[in-house]
Amino acid sequence: MLVRLRQARPTLPPAEARVADVVLTDVAAAVGATISELAVRAGTSQATVVRFCRTVGYTGYAEFRIDLAQAASRRAVELERSGVAQGEINRTDDATDVVRKIAFHEARAIEETARLLDLDALESAVGAVARADRIDVYGVGSSGLTAQDLAQKLSRIGLVCLAPVDSHQQLQSAALHGSGSVAVAVSHTGRTVEPVQALTLARARGAATVAITNSPASPLAETADVVLTTAARETQFRSGALSSRIAQLAVVDFLFVRVAQRRFEATTAALAVTYDAVQQHRMDPGSR
Structure with a gap:
């Protein structure tokens, strides 16, 4: 539920977005709030709170509040299981606290991404690739690193795959696409201009298009034939660029391994020859 709220937040009208912010900032307080109290905290009306509940898939505030309470309870159990007092990193945390909290958030991002991933969409992307x-x-910033990772993996098993770094090179490469090719774009928000432009152009040229994003209602998702959604959560010291990376890399691994399975014989042969090709660059045990 909380993942859905975070994903829906960028597309909500301003007044409803304020309600989402109040809920996501302090889930426990929101669970205990009446509809009028929640409206006051969000600086809006009770009618807006009801519209918000319906927008995110509930019949009204009562149903929303029950589901929110269940989500809060599950999160408390997860925090206790991980030995984390509370999920946010604060200035008094020592090294042990920081390590536990980051490990908790990253493990949770992978688990939620795997649980919510549309497996039919994954299989469609696998078949196309x-x-x-x-x-x-295509990707820029932190998402560009994810793009490089996917390109390296696919290239190593014999597929022709590029991940242009420069935005002009992305557009030039997209312009050369045609039927039978695939373009994948990675963006946490789904609103980064460069990958949206490149994917749009590749699609216009006839390529099958895949988006990896945290926002299924974003411009990037609207441009793609197939959308693979991550479930990453931002915290004070982990911006979108940081929190998205681990979830994106998980999706890359899901996609890569399924493609490798489809091409099992070719993959096995390619991995063997590429392994042998770099052995001369490895130092012998004990050498300095």
């Missing part, structure tokens, strides 16, 4: 005569992967 496995059959493609060429593949581009």
Whole structure:
């Protein structure tokens, strides 16, 4: 539920977005609030709170509040299981606290991404990539690192895959796409201009398009034939760029391994020859 709220937040009208912010900032307080109290905290009306509940998939505030209470209870159990007093990092945390909290958030991001991932969409992306005569992967910033990771993995098993770093090179490469090719774009928000532009152009040229994003209602998702959604949560010291990376890399691994399975014989052969090719660059045990 909380994942859905975070994903819906960027697309909500301003007044409803304030309600979402109040809920996500202090879930426990929101669970104990009446509809009028929640409206006051969000600086809006009770009618807006009801509209917000309906927008995110509930019949009204009562149903929303019950589901929110269940989500809060599950989160408390997860925190206790991980030995974390509360999820946010604060200035008094020592090294042990910081390590536990980051490990908790990153493990949770992977678990929620895996649980909520549309497996039919994953299989559609896998089929397109496995059959493609060429593949581009677009991303900038932290998402650009994810793009590079996917391109390296697919190239190593014999697929023709590029991840242009420069935004002009992304557009130039997208312009050369055609039927039988695949373009993948990575963006946490789904609103980063460069990957949206490149994916839009590749699609116009006839490529099958895949988006990896935390926002299924974003411009990037609207441009893609297939959307693979992550479930990453921002915290004070972990911005979108940091919190998205681990979830994006998990999706990359899901996609890569399924593609490798589809091309099992070719993958096995490619991994063997590429392994042998770099052995001369490895130092012998005991050498300095």
